[in-house]
Amino acid sequence: xxxxxxxxxxxxxxxxxxxxxxVREMLAKVNRPLGELHKASVTLVKAPAQAAAxxxxxxxxxxxxxxxxxxxxxxxxxxxPKNSSVGEYHSATGLEALFGYLYLAGQEAxxxxxxxxxxxxxxxxx
Numbered sequence: 001x002x003x004x005x006x007x008x009x010x011x012x013x014x015x016x017x018x019x020x021x022x023v024r025e026m027l028a029k030v031n032r033p034l035g036e037l038h039k040a041s042v043t044l045v046k047a048p049a050q051a052a053a054x055x056x057x058x059x060x061x062x063x064x065x066x067x068x069x070x071x072x073x074x075x076x077x078x079x080x081p082k083n084s085s086v087g088e089y090h091s092a093t094g095l096e097a098l099f100g101y102l103y104l105a106g107q108e109a110x111x112x113x114x115x116x117x118x119x120x121x122x123x124x125x126x
Contacts, residue, residue, distance in 0.1 A: 008075045015072075015095070019096055019115075026119055061098075068098050071097060099115075
């Protein structure tokens with residue numbers, strides 16, 4: 001499969017699932033009740049959190065990765081969740097497209113490297 005020709009919405013579709021899995025893996029390392037894990041997971045994969053996550057990694061992206069992010073960010077959407085702004089939602093879609101691209105391109109190590117920066121920012125915030 002040539003990942004570069006996939007639509008940005010397809011990349012974001014896969015990236016949404018992959019990013020959510022990475023977040024859940026991170027949370028699973030802390031033994032908490034299931035309800036707390038679920039609540040934390042939902043909080044971290046919402047558009048505002050993903051938009052903030054992009055800000056953490058944007059200066060660490062290669063030119064190609066930034067291009068993928070921008071393609072995802074510019075994807076036309078029909079609706080925006082009520083808990084986020086249009087800008088946050090577009091940024092989150094870009095982040096998901098980037099993670100979807102990295103996953104499908106077999107660059108999981110790079111995706112996890114980028115996520116490590118995000119995880120570290122979560123720890124600093126408390």
